[in-house]
Amino acid sequence: KQEVTQIPAALSVPEGENLVLNCSFTDSAIYNLQWFRQDPGKGLTSLLLIQSSQREQTSGRLNASLDKSSGRSTLYIAASQPGDSATYLCAVEGNTGKLIFGQGTTLQVKP
Amino acid sequence: DAGVIQSPRHEVTEMGQEVTLRCKPISGHDYLFWYRQTMMRGLELLIYFNNNVPIDDSGMPEDRFSAKMPNASFSTLKIQPSEPRDSAVYFCASSFADRDQPQHFGDGTRLSIL
Numbered sequence: 001k002q003e004v005t006q007i008p009a010a011l012s013v014p015e016g017e018n019l020v021l022n023c024s025f026t027d028s029a030i031y032n033l034q035w036f037r038q039d040p041g042k043g044l045t046s047l048l049l050i051q052s053s054q055r056e057q058t059s060g061r062l063n064a065s066l067d068k069s070s071g072r073s074t075l076y077i078a079a080s081q082p083g084d085s086a087t088y089l090c091a092v093e094g095n096t097g098k099l100i101f102g103q104g105t106t107l108q109v110k111p
Numbered sequence: 112d113a114g115v116i117q118s119p120r121h122e123v124t125e126m127g128q129e130v131t132l133r134c135k136p137i138s139g140h141d142y143l144f145w146y147r148q149t150m151m152r153g154l155e156l157l158i159y160f161n162n163n164v165p166i167d168d169s170g171m172p173e174d175r176f177s178a179k180m181p182n183a184s185f186s187t188l189k190i191q192p193s194e195p196r197d198s199a200v201y202f203c204a205s206s207f208a209d210r211d212q213p214q215h216f217g218d219g220t221r222l223s224i225l
Contacts, residue, residue, distance in 0.1 A: 034213060043115070043202055043216030044154075051211060089154065097210065098167065101154040 002027045006090055006102035013080055014110050021075040021105045023090030028068050034099070035064050035075050036089045044089060048075070080109045113137070115217035117203050123223045129191040132220045135184055136205030144214060145178055145188050146202040154202070160186065161208075193224045 003026045013019055023033070032051050036044040048057045048064040050073070056065040063076040077084060087106045091099040116135040124130055136143045144159040158168040163180045171178070175194070180186040190197055200221050204214040 031210060036216075041218070043204075043218045044214075045216070046213035049211065049213050093210065096167070098156055098159070099214065103153045 002030075002092060002094055002100045004090060004092055004100050004102035006088075006105050008105060009103065010106045010108075012108040012110065015080060015082060017080050017109075018076070018078050019080055019107070021077070021088050021090075021107070023073040023075070023102055025071045025073075025092045025100075027092075027094070028071050029094065030068065031093045031095060031097075033064075033066050033073050034091045034093065035062075035073075036091065038087045038089060038104070047088075077107075080107075082109050082111050085109050115203055115205055115215050117201075117217035117220050119220060120218065121221045121223075123225065124193060125225050126194055127192045128224075129189065130193045130197075130222060130224075132188040132201050132203075132222070134186045134188070134203030134217060136186070136203070137215055138184065139207070140205035140215070141208040142206045142214075143180060143186050144204040144206075145186070146204065148200045148202060148219070149198075157188070195224045198222055198224050 005024045007022045030052050034049045035047045037047050038044050050057045050066040061078040066073045085108050087104045089104045090102045093099050118133045145157040146154050148154045157170045158178045160180045178188045200219045202216050202219045204216045206214040
């Protein structure tokens with residue numbers, strides 16, 4: 001059974017710092033890995049989707065990497081801003097097409 | 112693009128009552144998903160549909176839960192009878208058939224069963 005773990009559960013950093021969020025998964029037979037952002041009282045917004053054959057994806061200040069063999073992904077946020085404060089969720093999609101989510105990392109960026 | 116629309120946004124009801132949650136997916140999307148989010152268990156998939164047909168309902172916790180998709184633009188998730196442990200945020204999401212495209216989520220329904 002696929003299990004997804006995110007570390008740390010919470011993170012507080014001063015504005016301007018570069019930071020890394022971690023995601024690990026137990027079954028390497030994945031179709032893709034996705035990072036989402038969730039703001040309080042809102043649904044999830046897709047940030048990056050990495051196909052199993054890819055190593056990384058970039059969007060603006062965000063870079064996500066995937067090491068399928070070791071069951072790990074990282075989300076790198078450069079030059080963090082207060083507007084980046086949110087919960088970040090990692091999810092893996094297996095061959096069934098279902099997404100399995102981690103518990104998320106709640107990020108606070110202080111001005 | 113209106114996005115995925117869920118209603119109601121908040122629902123408070125007493126134990127034993129029937130609860131119906133509604134979802135309008137993004138037009139043209141082929142898949143519709145229902146999720147439940149709690150502090151203890153995180154985000155869990157309950158059921159999903161492909162072209163209005165239920166494909167996998169293995170995440171539906173009990174027979175008290177049922178979901179329908181009568182047409183491409185509407186789905187319901189019903190709980191009857193409701194129990195306090197059903198309190199959670201319920202999300203609907205939709206996507207294209209292309210698995211390289213992400214799911215789009217609604218803002219959820221926050222359900223409280225007293």
